[in-house]
Amino acid sequence: MKKQIVVSVLAALVFTGCGVTDKHEVVVDNNLDFDRIEVVSVKCADLQSMFGGNDLENVLVFDPQTSQYLVSQLVDDDQDGEPDEFLFQARVKAHSSSTYRLESKENASDLKQVPAVKTFSRFVPERIGDYAWENDKVAFRTYGPEAERLVKDGEPGGTLSSGIDLWLKRVDYSIIDKWYSGNLQQPGYYHKDHGEGYDPYHVGSSRGTGGTGIWENDSLYISDNFTAYRTICTGPLRTTFELDYAPWSQYEVKETKQISLDLGSNFSKFDISISGDIPNDSYTVGITLHEGEGSADIDKDNGAFSHWELIDGVPIGEGIVIDPAMVADGFTTNSNVPDQKQLLVTTHARSKLTYYAGFAWTKSGQVEDEADWAELLQRQAKIIANPLVVQVH
Structure with a gap:
């Protein structure tokens, strides 16, 4: 069966200051004829490369459409003590794309949402x-x-x-x-x-x-x-x-x-x-x-x-x-x-x-x-x- 997520890393590190050490854009494309709300994944190895080894617990997903930081989750798939996937839930209209911003912030824990519902x-x-x-x-x-x-x-x-x-x-x-x-x-x-x-x-x-x-x-x-x-x-x-x-x-x-x-x-x-x-x-x-x-x-x-x-x-x-x-x-x-x-x-x-x-x-x-x-x-x-x-x- 086809892999559910395709990820490519296309840029180098960007320093932004003001508590944000790095930031990158995430673009999620939907080629189907109906709106989709789905959990998507970014490889933690790619995040480590992008954010220069910063603690991945400090990585946030910002949604410009709502001006809010989204709920995210780190997953250790192979149970070796190191996270393998970074998850967040994307909302994408039919035949469209949505853009999010990945940020690494020292005060990330203060900005993370407490989810109302969960798995x-x-x-x-x-x-x-x-x-x-x-x-x-x-x-x-x-x-x-x-x-x-x-x-x-x-x-x-x-x-x-x-x-x-x-x-x-x-x-x-x-x-x-x-x-x-x-x-x-x-x-x-x-x-x-x-x-x-x-x-x-x-x-x-x-x-x-x-x-x-x-x-x-x-x-x-x-x-x-x-x-x-x-x-x-x-x-x-x-x-x-x-x-x-x-x-x-x-x-x-x-x-x-x-x-x-x-x-x-x-x-x-x-x-x-x-x-x-x-x-x-x-x-x-x-x-x-x-x-x-x-x-x-x-x-x-x-x-x-x-x-x-x-x-x-x-x-x-x-x-x-x-x-x-x-x-x-x-x-x-x-x-x-x-x-x-x-x-x-x-x-x-x-x-x-x-x-x-x-x-x-x-x-x-x-x-x-x-x-x-x-x-x-x-x-x-x-x-x-x-x-x-x-x-x-």
């Missing part, structure tokens, strides 16, 4: 080892080793699933800690809507929205719960973490899933590393169809796969977006076995796969109807195929 993720040991993540639009979770152990030992309260669960939030602030805390005091708390949303979404042994498997001879083989996790970052603009899965199926498939979620996006990004001698075109991503009462749409040409259904009488759209070049096939399965009615996307993946999985719940106000959801999904496909271009001058 967040964490391991949840108090709820049998879930891993949960969210932003201002959506929330997700999946299940860990303690939940698996309870099931295999015949103890109550466990969950055996590598599917991806959806939490239907309708507020822009973080709810993960609050809902889990409420569940400790009142079991089942987050299965009821207390005004912020709730979790009515059933996963079971299905793929939920975005779970993986091996499709062979009309059967889907899946892993157990994740065995280990690593939180890479959680901040105002992006949260990223990794999940490891023990070898599974006759092919001894081993997976590491790096999952990230940006502020403002309805879609988590999944970067999967796969090992094992799996058959060609068998690595699969899926969406549960629950009881098969919704509608599914398969668009292999654009790599967009959608399910629209009612949950407790309220519409929700779930979807997967993937590079069309990686798609082998897309189809739905009809089965009387619980949780096995699914929309499945088989892929050409052998060792790596990137895709996006997400949703929109009408009660959140993000979409009004199925046509709105279809447009949101198609826009995501266009965004992946046409990343914003970032140039630093």
Whole structure:
């Protein structure tokens, strides 16, 4: 899949005085026919070159359109103690560009915005080892080793699933800690809507929205719960973490899933590393169809796969977006076995796969109807195929 950000450094250092040691322009270009608000990235190695080794905590992004400094985030992708990416959220009109100013200031901490909304993720040991993540639009979770152990030992309260669960939030602030805390005091708390949303979404042994498997001879083989996790970052603009899965199926498939979620996006990004001698075109991503009462749409040409259904009488759209070049096939399965009615996307993946999985719940106000959801999904496909271009001058 194409890289999401293209960065070129075109100028040398500029001394400005008045507390600003250096400044550079950042131009963000949008070649699509709709406005975009997205998190963009500048390589920290380029910032170090531009700002002469100054502390990157002192780098700010100034928006001339609003005359304000924007929220930014440093990310240490490889966890070596040094930041690798500098993130900020760009707003760019259709077929247009936006210009921002990077500045290094000694009093940067006094000028940085305190974000009203943010991304967040964490391991949840108090709820049998879930891993949960969210932003201002959506929330997700999946299940860990303690939940698996309870099931295999015949103890109550466990969950055996590598599917991806959806939490239907309708507020822009973080709810993960609050809902889990409420569940400790009142079991089942987050299965009821207390005004912020709730979790009515059933996963079971299905793929939920975005779970993986091996499709062979009309059967889907899946892993157990994740065995280990690593939180890479959680901040105002992006949260990223990794999940490891023990070898599974006759092919001894081993997976590491790096999952990230940006502020403002309805879609988590999944970067999967796969090992094992799996058959060609068998690595699969899926969406549960629950009881098969919704509608599914398969668009292999654009790599967009959608399910629209009612949950407790309220519409929700779930979807997967993937590079069309990686798609082998897309189809739905009809089965009387619980949780096995699914929309499945088989892929050409052998060792790596990137895709996006997400949703929109009408009660959140993000979409009004199925046509709105279809447009949101198609826009995501266009965004992946046409990343914003970032140039630093």
